[in-house]
Amino acid sequence: MPSLEDELFPSTPGKFKIERAHNFNRQFQRCFASTSTMFLWALFLIALTASYLSFQSFVDSGNRYFTASWGGIQLEKQIRNSAQIQRPGGMSVLVTGAAGFVGSHVSLALKKRGDGVVGLDNFNNYYDPSLKKARESLLNSQGILVVEGDLNDAGLLAKLFDVVAFTHVLHLAAQAGVRYAMENPNSYVHSNIAGLVTLLEICKSADPQPAIVWASSSSVYGLNENVPFSESDRTDRPASLYAATKKAGEEITHTYNHIYGLSITGLRFFTVYGPWGRPDMAYFSFTRNILQGKPITIYRGKNKADLARDFTYIDDIVKGCLGSLDTSGESTGSGGKKRGPAPYRNFNLGNTSPVKVPTLVNILEKLLRMKAKRKIVEMPGNGDVPFTHANISLAQREFRYKPTTDLQTGLKKFVRWYLSYYGYNRKDVH
Numbered sequence: 001m002p003s004l005e006d007e008l009f010p011s012t013p014g015k016f017k018i019e020r021a022h023n024f025n026r027q028f029q030r031c032f033a034s035t036s037t038m039f040l041w042a043l044f045l046i047a048l049t050a051s052y053l054s055f056q057s058f059v060d061s062g063n064r065y066f067t068a069s070w071g072g073i074q075l076e077k078q079i080r081n082s083a084q085i086q087r088p089g090g091m092s093v094l095v096t097g098a099a100g101f102v103g104s105h106v107s108l109a110l111k112k113r114g115d116g117v118v119g120l121d122n123f124n125n126y127y128d129p130s131l132k133k134a135r136e137s138l139l140n141s142q143g144i145l146v147v148e149g150d151l152n153d154a155g156l157l158a159k160l161f162d163v164v165a166f167t168h169v170l171h172l173a174a175q176a177g178v179r180y181a182m183e184n185p186n187s188y189v190h191s192n193i194a195g196l197v198t199l200l201e202i203c204k205s206a207d208p209q210p211a212i213v214w215a216s217s218s219s220v221y222g223l224n225e226n227v228p229f230s231e232s233d234r235t236d237r238p239a240s241l242y243a244a245t246k247k248a249g250e251e252i253t254h255t256y257n258h259i260y261g262l263s264i265t266g267l268r269f270f271t272v273y274g275p276w277g278r279p280d281m282a283y284f285s286f287t288r289n290i291l292q293g294k295p296i297t298i299y300r301g302k303n304k305a306d307l308a309r310d311f312t313y314i315d316d317i318v319k320g321c322l323g324s325l326d327t328s329g330e331s332t333g334s335g336g337k338k339r340g341p342a343p344y345r346n347f348n349l350g351n352t353s354p355v356k357v358p359t360l361v362n363i364l365e366k367l368l369r370m371k372a373k374r375k376i377v378e379m380p381g382n383g384d385v386p387f388t389h390a391n392i393s394l395a396q397r398e399f400r401y402k403p404t405t406d407l408q409t410g411l412k413k414f415v416r417w418y419l420s421y422y423g424y425n426r427k428d429v430h
């Protein structure tokens, strides 16, 4: 005997046997003909209609929520003011991660020279959000608005592009940090992959399409041993998930350049430091711990070799970002269609003179006039690379990028800012 399931559904899609279908119809009619069954069917239909109507009202209330949280005409006016261009030939730039370290500095520099800037930031708590809020206040005082929202909110991004025809997007929002990727891998996928794709989808459909300059990372060089690192060196051996997501970003942006004609510039930043910096970075946490009399952990590589970084001062990075924006060239597509080839570029933005981590600590000790309690440990297998060193000739040629701040000078400015912001010896600095 064939089972009921066998009777009703064919074993292979597309091979429904006709006689079986007839049988099924007859059974169906017999069943529907009885009055009590009809009553049950009517009840079922009423319930279905009621649940459809309540679902519709739920969707409507969702839309209302979006409008309310969007902030309406008042917010649109603020966005337009913030995006206002104040110089001939200026640009209107959407800066993602505007309340972040690099984002806040570049936003201020753009505004100062007369460009329009609108910021976007999700103010997440990867590090103390009050520092991000303080940076936001600084931006607000210069007429820059920072909209609170996540890169993955396509509705919000689309709305921003409805209000302003941005000429450029400076995409700096990301999950940063090399070692944290082992603790929270999904946050890297959320921001650096999914968020990036959401942003690119909106940019490709925008009319006009903006040119995009975005933050890649020196970490894409991974296990590369050619020194100094050149843009033409291998980048297919990342040492951390963070690096892998940045490398993926370079490939993803390439496809949007290729298919949709978006102008793309990726900037491989080399360990950026300075005032208003990131508390998760070594120079920042070392300063805090030295001042609080707490030990600092200094990693050491194979054969007791010191680790080294091509530490790059924030003002030099700002110049590199402005140079990249100014030379980005235009996107060629519109409404999601490519009209011709558009620029696709990647640049190293480093300092070209690596410094060993213990030397960085020596400099901090002198500036703070305090001794560090050093705890030297073998570099754990946590995604770190032993050294970084940038070859910057490409950026030099394209937009005369030339870093001018050595580590001693830059750290002096950082320490001065740190002490004015946190004061000496504050125990509550995280």
Ligand SMILES: O=C(O)[C@H]1O[C@H](OP(=O)(O)OP(=O)(O)OC[C@H]2O[C@@H](n3ccc(=O)[nH]c3=O)[C@H](O)[C@@H]2O)[C@H](O)[C@@H](O)[C@@H]1O
Binding pocket: 176, 177, 178, 216, 217, 218, 219, 220, 269, 270, 271, 272, 280, 281, 282, 283, 297, 298, 299, 300, 307, 308, 309, 357, 384
């Ligand atoms: O340039 C880059 O590509 C990357 O630079 C930094 O990453 P990293 O160079 O690891 O910067 P820090 O976390 O400040 O570490 C600097 C050096 O200090 C060392 N370190 C760090 C922390 C610590 O407790 N002890 C210690 O010796 C690290 O091993 C590294 O050699 C940023 O955190 C990344 O977001 C950025 O993409």
